[in-house]
Amino acid sequence: MSPFPTTDGLLGLIQPWAQGSGYVIELRSERGKRLGNNGDRLLDLAFEKLVNEFGMTLASLESKEPDYLVLPPNGALVDTYEAPSLLARRIATLPDKPLILFPSSALFRTKDPAEIFSGRTAPTLWILREKHSFDHLSEQWDDSLQARNVTLALDHDVVVSGHRHIIPRFKSVSGSEGNCGLLVSRLGVEATDMRTETDLPSAGRIRNTAVSAFNAMPQYAKIAVRRQLTRHRQLAANQEMISSLPPDLAKTLENIGETARDVDISDPTLCSFERFVEKISTAQYIVTNRLHVAIPGTILGKRVILVDSGYHKLAGVFEQSLQAAENLTFLRRDE
Incomplete structure (x- = not known):
């Protein structure tokens, strides 16, 4: 029996809503760039396969x-990120169409998520991929979400x-799996403890301001520049990751082989999606705080150590969907 959940529950949630043809909401920045990292590309891949498996019919606005409406699975529904306001603007143009939010995590500490659905007359099904987010929205924002005709549901990360x-x-x-491990520590706001009561900087303020010359570069040049600019931060983050491991785990990993202390391969400005896939495919073991x-x-059956970071989504997905996997060790912050 597989240690992983199936998509049966997700299909059961979506079927009553997905009648007729749907339209996929894409979240794009003001410059037209689609939001997301290499992890979101994986979510997109799973979404595309599941849409076909579920027999959902999707069309463009121009054709029909x-x-x-459908929002694909994502990890960006956080009140300090761009995604909530972008979603609000996109769905405001079609207020009378039911909306399905595929499994995601959420963190709205100070801003009411019900504002996203302001002015809508049609219902919304918001599926969470882990119970921490479900409980957070239910306990803190239940009344306002209900007033906007938003139904919360719980399933799993679609990957x-x-x-x-x-x-x-x-x-x-x-390429074949070697005896080399892969250590991937993330940069950015979710590398910190977002549960603290101090004000969180907005994603816009912490994101590097892209200059026109940088935007004009080909992707391989952008990656080279970004790697150089983040080199010292990445080394520090990798070292902090190593220091966080319990001595017995660190010793075990030393016995396996050399560890590749890589860049944050989930970041598309540091690593292409193809290289992201290759790095994971050929590693013997993985230490990371990237979900x-x-x-x-x-x-894939590799030895994996997942170190908690960001907010509750890592712990939530582990508890909801990954606890039965014997090859995965989850290190909570206080462990």
Whole structure:
């Protein structure tokens, strides 16, 4: 029996809502760039496969007026990020169409998430991928969400539940697994403890301001520049990750082989998606605080150590969907 959940529960939640043809909401910045990192590319892959498996019909606005709207799974529904306001603007143009939010995590410490759905006359199904986010929204914002006709539901991260669609993408990579481990520590706001009561900086303020010359560069040049600019921060983050490991685990990993202390391969400005897949596919073991580095490593059967970071989503996804995987160790902050 597989240690991972199936998509049966997700299908049961979505089927009553997905009648007719749907329209996929894409979250793009003011410059037209789609939000997300290499982990979100994995979520997109799982979403595309599951949409086909579920028999959902999706169309463009130009070809046909949709019967419902769909927001693909993502990790950006946090009140200090761009995604909530972008989503609000996109769905405001179609207020009478039911909306399905595929499994995601959420953190709204000070801003009411019900504001996203202001002015809508149609209902919304908001599926959370872990219980911490579900409880957070239910306990803190339940009245206002209900007033906006938002129903909360609980399922799993779609890369975990849809793992049978994900594994072939990694297995198709040429190259064999060596005895080298992969250490991936994230940079940015979610590398810190977002549970603290201090004010969180907005994603806009912490994101590097992109100058026109940088934007004009080809992608390979951007990656080279970003790697150089973040080199010292990455070394410090990697060292902090190593220092956080209990001595017995650190010793075990030393016995396995050399560890590749890589850049944050989930960041598309530091690593291409193809290289992201290759790095995970060929590693023997993985130490990371990136959820969507840990998940594919786990479903591929690799030895994985996931170190808690950010807010509650890592602990939540582990408890909801990954606890039965014997090859995964989750290190909570206080451990």
